[in-house]
Amino acid sequence: MRPLKRIAVLAFVGLSWLAGSSRVLAEDTKGKWQFGFGLSYFATTDYIRSNADLAIASGVTGSCGEGALCPVGSTDDRPDINIMNQASIHDDFKLDFRASYGLTRWLAVEAAASYMNAPVGNIEFYNRNTTQGISAPNDTTTSGVNSACGPEAASLSHCWEWTPGAPDEVKRNTMLPVGTITEIPIHLSGLIRFRPESPLDPYIGLGFGYIMTNLKKGDEFNRTAALPLFSDPAAKVSVGDEGEYNINNRCLRENGGSCTNFHPGPLEANVKNAWEWHAVGGVDYYMSDHMSVYVDARYVWTSGSIDIRTDGAHQVRFGINDPGALMLQVQGKPGTTYNADDKSTWYLWEDIGVEANRHFHEAICPECKGDGFLETEDKNLSGAFDPQCPTAASPFCEDEGWLYQVPPGTRTLNRDALDQAVRIPCLACAHNNTFDTEDTNGNGYLDRYLVYGLDLCSTPEGVGNSRCSTTVPSHRYVWPQGCSQSPETLGPFQSLKESGCPPFLIPHTLPDPNDPTNPNKCLIDDVTQQCKLVYPSIGGTGSDDSADTIIIQGGRIRMGGFALGVGFKFTF
Numbered sequence: 355m356r357p358l359k360r361i362a363v364l365a366f367v368g369l370s371w372l373a374g375s376s377r378v379l380a381e382d383t384k385g386k387w388q389f390g391f392g393l394s395y396f397a398t399t400d401y402i403r404s405n406a407d408l409a410i411a412s413g414v415t416g417s418c419g420e421g422a423l424c425p426v427g428s429t430d431d432r433p434d435i436n437i438m439n440q441a442s443i444h445d446d447f448k449l450d451f452r453a454s455y456g457l458t459r460w461l462a463v464e465a466a467a468s469y470m471n472a473p474v475g476n477i478e479f480y481n482r483n484t485t486q487g488i489s490a491p492n493d494t495t496t497s498g499v500n501s502a503c504g505p506e507a508a509s510l511s512h513c514w515e516w517t518p519g520a521p522d523e524v525k526r527n528t529m530l531p532v533g534t535i536t537e538i539p540i541h542l543s544g545l546i547r548f549r550p551e552s553p554l555d556p557y558i559g560l561g562f563g564y565i566m567t568n569l570k571k572g573d574e575f576n577r578t579a580a581l582p583l584f585s586d587p588a589a590k591v592s593v594g595d596e597g598e599y600n601i602n603n604r605c606l607r608e609n610g611g612s613c614t615n616f617h618p619g620p621l622e623a624n625v626k627n628a629w630e631w632h633a634v635g636g637v638d639y640y641m642s643d644h645m646s647v648y649v650d651a652r653y654v655w656t657s658g659s660i661d662i663r664t665d666g667a668h669q670v671r672f673g674i675n676d677p678g679a680l681m682l683q684v685q686g687k688p689g690t691t692y693n694a695d696d697k698s699t700w701y702l703w704e705d706i707g708v709e710a711n712r713h714f715h716e717a718i719c720p721e722c723k724g725d726g727f728l729e730t731e732d733k734n735l736s737g738a739f740d741p742q743c744p745t746a747a748s749p750f751c752e753d754e755g756w757l758y759q760v761p762p763g764t765r766t767l768n769r770d771a772l773d774q775a776v777r778i779p780c781l782a783c784a785h786n787n788t789f790d791t792e793d794t795n796g797n798g799y800l801d802r803y804l805v806y807g808l809d810l811c812s813t814p815e816g817v818g819n820s821r822c823s824t825t826v827p828s829h830r831y832v833w834p835q836g837c838s839q840s841p842e843t844l845g846p847f848q849s850l851k852e853s854g855c856p857p858f859l860i861p862h863t864l865p866d867p868n869d870p871t872n873p874n875k876c877l878i879d880d881v882t883q884q885c886k887l888v889y890p891s892i893g894g895t896g897s898d899d900s901a902d903t904i905i906i907q908g909g910r911i912r913m914g915g916f917a918l919g920v921g922f923k924f925t926f
Contacts, residue, residue: 382550383456383925390648392450392921396470398443399916402662402909404478405599405669406436428601431671431903432480433527439478442911443535443660446472450919459550464559466541474569474623474660476529478907479578483524530578532623532662533571537913539654540564543634555646559634565658565913569625579621583674583904591618591674596667600905609666618665618672621906628658630914638923646923654914662908672904702726702762704801710794710858718782718790719757727759728800730791731783735765737798737847739789755784762800763852796844799852840889861887 412418412427448470456462543561571579583589593614597606605613636650664670707715707723715723722729731752734740741753757780758767767776783790795801837855838844863885866875876885 382459383454383462383547384459384550386456386925388452388454388456388462388923388925390450390452390921390923392452392648392919394448394450394468394652394917394919394921395445396448396468396472396917397445397915398472398911399914400659400910400912401440401442402477402907402911404432404437404439404441404907405430406432406478407434408599408601410601430601430905431482432478432905436478436480436527439476439529441475441477441532441662441907441909443913443915444473444475446470448537448917450921452923454545460547462545462547462557464541464543464545464561466543466563468537468539468541470537471534472537473531474533474535474911475531475572475575477532477662478905479528479530480903480905481526481528482903483526484902530575531572532575532660533569535625535660535913536568536570538566539630540566541630541632541652543632545634553640554637555640556637557635561632561634563630563632564627565630565656566627567625567658567913569623569660571623575621575623583672584618584620587617589617589674590615591672593673594618594665595671596665596669598668598909600669600671607665607667618670621664623660623662625660625913626658628656628913630654630656630658644925646925647920648923649918649920651919652917654917656912656914658914659910659912661910664906664908668908668910670904670906670908672906674902674904702800702802704728704792704794705762708794711792714790714792714794719778719780719792721778722757722792726800727761728792729757729759729778730793731757731780731789732791732793732798733758733767735760735767735798737796741787752789753783753785753787755780757783757790760798760800762802765798795838795841795853795855795858796847797850797853798847799850801853801855842889858889861889864888 408430409426410428411424413424418424448468450466450468452464452466454462454464541561541563543559545557545559547555547557549555579585583591591614593605594616595601595604595606595613596608597604600606607613607616609619632652632654634650634652636648638646638648640646662668704711705722705724705726705728711723719729731739733752733756734750736750739752740750743751743754756777758777760767780790792800837853838858840858840861844850864877866872866877869875878884879886
């Protein structure tokens with residue numbers, strides 16, 4: 355507002371000097387035209403309020419005890435200092451052009467047009483990025499090397515040796531420019547003059563008009579709107595709050611639909627042409643019969659506004675999955691990222707002779723190792739072992755010495771062609787009453803193994819990446835999200851899909867609690883009556899993938915406001 359104050363001071367000084375001039379001229383504008391041009395400073399009076407200091411109490415007044423204030427239940431994530439930011443159309447100068455005709459000595463009609471180009475913004479774009487820290491190796495339960503788990507095939511560090519530490523949390527509180535708006539208002543006014551025969555001729559007026567607009571969004575705004583969260587249909591918001599006010603425990607989507615696991619609509623800013631009403635007041639000072647200077651002020655009311663929305667809402671708070679900060683690397687190919695469409699990046703972990711398949715590949719089917727197919731007795735791909743010979747009730751017999759070959763990533767067989775093309779003989783499998791299969795995790799697929807999850811921000815590739823506010827000096831390995839670490843956590847066969855997960859970790863036994871010092875005695879499983887196997891557990895990527903938060907401010911900025919201007923008029 356400082357330039358506006360300067361114009362007001364200059365206008366006051368100029369009028370004082372003119373009023374004191376010894377030259378006194380008068381001009382009656384009845385039946386005459388006036389044409390003028392000038393410069394004014396326009397201050398938009400509306401802005402988007404910030405919710406950064408929003409706090410929600412846990413109860414209403416009086417419900418928390420006599421004279422006691424209710425404790426705060428939740429607060430907005432953003433720094434309270436954000437309330438000092440007022441997202442608006444920035445105050446700026448505009449060029450004015452006007453023409454009027456005197457209907458009487460006291461009354462004139464005026465048509466005016468202006469041109470203004472002003473910045474719009476800045477809106478709050480807040481991001482809290484949480485990455486899972488990994489502690490130093492701490493493995494006291496396993497021994498030996500599982501070459502299927504680790505940063506590389508030859509690495510001495512294994513996935514299960516890393517346990518989650520305290521997550522790193524990086525907050526970015528950005529003020530995002532929206533762009534620039536061009537406004538061309540056209541005004542039609544009726545003016546009443548108070549001293550038509552005096553050189554100092556004040557006037558007031560009312561009128562209406564139409565504001566033509568164009569909004570050019572800035573490069574930074576466009577880059578933000580092109581983030582994968584908005585541009586990639588596969589990107590999902592795990593949970594979202596939308597509306598004018600949003601906090602952690604409130605769920606609302608203004609455009610309908612579920613508040614969880616959805617792809618949000620775009621980040622956008624729009625403006626439309628609009629009608630307006632205005633009031634005007636000013637004064638002309640005539641330096642000659644045909645030339646005058648003027649100072650006037652105008653106030654404009656309009657419903658027209660710049661509308662800034664994300665997913666159709668004026669403000670959003672998104673909890674987002676963070677696959678961009680987790681790279682899935684391929685074993686034996688350091689630096690190679692997994693690509694589901696590129697078979698060279700697949701690692702068929704059930705097909706390469708991992709420890710869990712040692713017996714199958716050595717005693718049952720040595721030729722099955724590394725052949726690219728899932729070999730299994732499960733002829734009907736039901737996930738259940740059907741050892742009985744065909745009957746009317748059970749047409750399948752899966753213990754007759756045949757292994758059926760299933761392509762990786764599928765559970766499809768041509769049941770009309772179950773011949774030598776899709777089955778191989780297996781004498782060691784016949785009538786042993788054992789479910790012989792290469793499918794060690796029982797999900798019906800020959801799984802691709804992505805070896806390990808690697809926090810992108812802990813790699814050289816993370817330097818300069820927009821998702822990585824900071825980088826760390828050492829690699830961080832995490833277990834891929836959603837991957838089972840033991841067979842006990844697998845669900846029903848029919849609901850499972852090809853996982854792309856590592857093989858199960860090497861299990862260990864527990865000592866007999868009644869004889870803990872005897873290494874030959876173990877805790878007995880109540881179901882199998884065998885030694886109870888316990889699988890190591892490591893930190894997954896849950897903290898890294900689902901703890902990130904984005905808050906985007908939006909709203910309507912009405913284009914009305916106050917203008918103070920000076921200029922020249924010519925009378926004919």
